[in-house]
Amino acid sequence: MAKVEVTLKKEVHDPxxxxxxxxxxxxxxxxxxxxxxxxxxELVLEAETFEEAxxxxxxxxxxxxxxxxxxxxxxxxxxxx
Amino acid sequence: MAKVEVTLKKEVHDPxxxxxxxxxxxxxxxxxxxxxxxxxxELVLEAETFEEAxxxxxxxxxxxxxxxxxxxxxxxxxxxx
Numbered sequence: 001m002a003k004v005e006v007t008l009k010k011e012v013h014d015p016x017x018x019x020x021x022x023x024x025x026x027x028x029x030x031x032x033x034x035x036x037x038x039x040x041x042e043l044v045l046e047a048e049t050f051e052e053a054x055x056x057x058x059x060x061x062x063x064x065x066x067x068x069x070x071x072x073x074x075x076x077x078x079x080x081x
Numbered sequence: 082m083a084k085v086e087v088t089l090k091k092e093v094h095d096p097x098x099x100x101x102x103x104x105x106x107x108x109x110x111x112x113x114x115x116x117x118x119x120x121x122x123e124l125v126l127e128a129e130t131f132e133e134a135x136x137x138x139x140x141x142x143x144x145x146x147x148x149x150x151x152x153x154x155x156x157x158x159x160x161x162x
Binding site for chain 2: 003005006007017020023024027029030031032033034035036037038039040041042043044045046047056058060062063065
């Protein structure tokens, strides 16, 4: 299984994050300095090796899961049955 | 900094995940068995201790970041300057 996190690049404005930040303040949570909102994906895929799985996930992330112009991605892999 | 993953509960239908799964197949990726899509949030917040930070994140997750009826959340904490 791959867990993929897709986040907006640091220099890209994140209005959804700002909205969450404001809502947290409105609910009385203090000390919130910054909120960024991204996507999280879990993918179960077949692969013979971790290297093969990593290569697939890298390509999927570049081609579909993220927009490389404005987003970064990161992932971790773990074996499942 | 807290990294929060919000995912649909297993029994909740995930049309966005199905759409990603179908798109991956259409792009020629084989061996994809399941895709689930969730939210990923990074929050920078002030807290004296990890326990205080964890308590805040738990409450934020329950009250705003997730919908407890249909979603689960998980988080990790790390110290930043």
